[in-house]
Amino acid sequence: MSYDKGYLTPEDYAEPRCLLCDDPYGVTPKVKSVPQDRIISKMNDYMSRRDYDGAERHLKYWLEEARLGHDQRGELLIRNELVGHYRKTANKEGAFESAKEALRLVKELDFEENVSAGTTFTNIATAYNAFGENEKSIELFEKAKKVYEENEKTSPELLGGLYNNMALTLVALGKYEEAFELYDKALKVMDGVEGGVLEQAITYLNMADALVAWKGAEEAENEVEQWLDKAYDLLLTDGVNPDGYYAFVCEKCAPVFSYYGYFLASNELNKRAAEIYERD
Numbered sequence: 189m190s191y192d193k194g195y196l197t198p199e200d201y202a203e204p205r206c207l208l209c210d211d212p213y214g215v216t217p218k219v220k221s222v223p224q225d226r227i228i229s230k231m232n233d234y235m236s237r238r239d240y241d242g243a244e245r246h247l248k249y250w251l252e253e254a255r256l257g258h259d260q261r262g263e264l265l266i267r268n269e270l271v272g273h274y275r276k277t278a279n280k281e282g283a284f285e286s287a288k289e290a291l292r293l294v295k296e297l298d299f300e301e302n303v304s305a306g307t308t309f310t311n312i313a314t315a316y317n318a319f320g321e322n323e324k325s326i327e328l329f330e331k332a333k334k335v336y337e338e339n340e341k342t343s344p345e346l347l348g349g350l351y352n353n354m355a356l357t358l359v360a361l362g363k364y365e366e367a368f369e370l371y372d373k374a375l376k377v378m379d380g381v382e383g384g385v386l387e388q389a390i391t392y393l394n395m396a397d398a399l400v401a402w403k404g405a406e407e408a409e410n411e412v413e414q415w416l417d418k419a420y421d422l423l424l425t426d427g428v429n430p431d432g433y434y435a436f437v438c439e440k441c442a443p444v445f446s447y448y449g450y451f452l453a454s455n456e457l458n459k460r461a462a463e464i465y466e467r468d
Contacts (some may be wrong), residue, residue, distance in 0.1 A: 218258070219257060219258050219259050220256075220257030220258070220259060221257065221259045221261070221262055222250050222253050222254045222257060222259050222262035222266075224261075224262060224265050227246070227247075227250050227262075227265070227266065227269075228265075228269075230246055231243055231246060231247065231269060232432060232433075233432075234246060235432055235436070236431065236432025236433075236435070236464075236465075237432075237465065238465060240273070240276070240277055243273055244270075244273060244277075247266055247269055247270050247273060250262070250266055251263065251266045251267070251270070254266055260293055260296060260297055261297065263289075263293060264290060264293040264294065264297065264299075264304065264308065267286045267287075267289050267290035267293065268286075268290055268307065268308055268311050270282065270283075270286040271283050271286045271287050271290060271311050271312055271315050272311060272314075272315070274286060274315070275314065275315040275318050275319075280319045283315045283318075283319065284315075284319075287312040287315060287316075290308050290311075290312060291308070291312065294308050300335075301335060301338075301339075302335070302339065302341075303335070303336070303339055303341050303342055303346070305331075305332075305335050306331075306332045306335035306336045306339070306342065306346065306350070307332075307346065309328045309329070309331045309332035309335065310328075310329065310332040310336075310346075310349065310350050310353060310354075312328055313325045313326070313327075313328035313329040313332060313353070313354070313357065314353045316328065316357075317353070317356055317357045317360065322357050322360045322361050323361075325357045326354070326357050326358070326361060329350070329353070329354040329357060332350055332354075333350060333354065336350055344377045344378065344381045344384070345378075345381060345384070345387075347373075347374075347377045348374045348377045348378040348381070348384065348387050349387065351370040351371070351373045351374035351377065352370070352371070352374045352387065352390065352391050352394065354370055355367040355368070355370040355371050355374070355394065355398070356394060358370065359394075359397075359398045359401060359402075364398060364401070364402040367398055368395070368398065371391055371394065371395050371398070374387070374388075374391045375388055375391055375392075378391075383428070383429065385422040385423075385425045385428060386422070386423070386428065386433070386434065386437045388419075388422050389418075389419040389420075389422040389423045389437070389441065390419075390437065390440070390441065392415040392416070392418050392419040392422070393415070393416070393419050393441055393444045395415050396408075396411075396412040396415045396416060396419075396444070396448070397444070399411055399412060400412060412448065416445065416448055416450055416453075419441065420445070420450070420453050423437070423438065423441060423457065424456075430460070430464055431464070432464065432465075434460075434464065435460070435461040435464035435465055436461075438457040438458070438460045438461040439457070439458065439461040441457055442454045442455075442457040442458045442461070445457065
């Protein structure tokens with residue numbers, strides 16, 4: 189039997205604070221901020237063990253705490269996490285509800301031109317793509333791209349993720365040339381970034397699928413083989429942190445290698461992921 193690492197936290201056993209204990213009429217409520225770093229750290233812990241039920245309880249607990257504490261910034265963070273969580277668990281209704289609330293918060297906080305807005309737009313656009321809403325997806329990706337590219341505080345990791353995910357939507361819309369322009373940008377921006385080899389590997393696999401969809405398997409064969417080899421080498425790069433995210437990436441990439449007949453590579457990636465999950 190495996191036990192949770194560390195200690196129990198309030199969201200494991202407590203109810204959110206009283207919903208009826210409102211501030212007096214006319215008094216501006218004080219903001220009680222939720223611990224964002226701790227929320228993300230605990231969320232990563234749940235995800236490293238693939239404890240999706242625990243992750244959802246965790247996020248819902250802190251969502252209520254953020255609401256009761258009038259912490260809109262904290263609520264925005266949690267809504268973004270919920271969009272991603274519901275995307276991974278194929279809960280379309282939950283993802284779209286949290287997306288709606290996240291967009292409302294971005295507007296109310298007047299964040300529409302800062303990096304937080306770009307992250308929210310990218311996150312929601314990725315969910316829309318996952319559920320087949322590609323026209324809505326590309327509209328938000330365009331907004332995110334504008335925000336990120338015009339903001340000097342945007343990190344390479346955010347840009348790389350945007351380009352990669354936006355390209356997926358362009359492929360779904362049959363806009364292959366535009367998609368490959370973004371894949372090239374994703375590869376360049378992640379070059380030299382710590383941990384960027386994992387994102388580059390995903391990009392090469394996405395490129396393989398996109399080229400087959402565009403040109404057909406026979407015409408794309410040579411380039412696909414080269415990209416699969418590059419992706420596999422990147423995934424096995426020395427020094428990559430063998431954490432929960434690495435396990436997630438290996439598990440995500442393994443079926444792609446299997447689809448193209450790279451069964452040994454697929455087995456190795458699944459093996460690595462399983463070892464990490466068992467260890468944690």
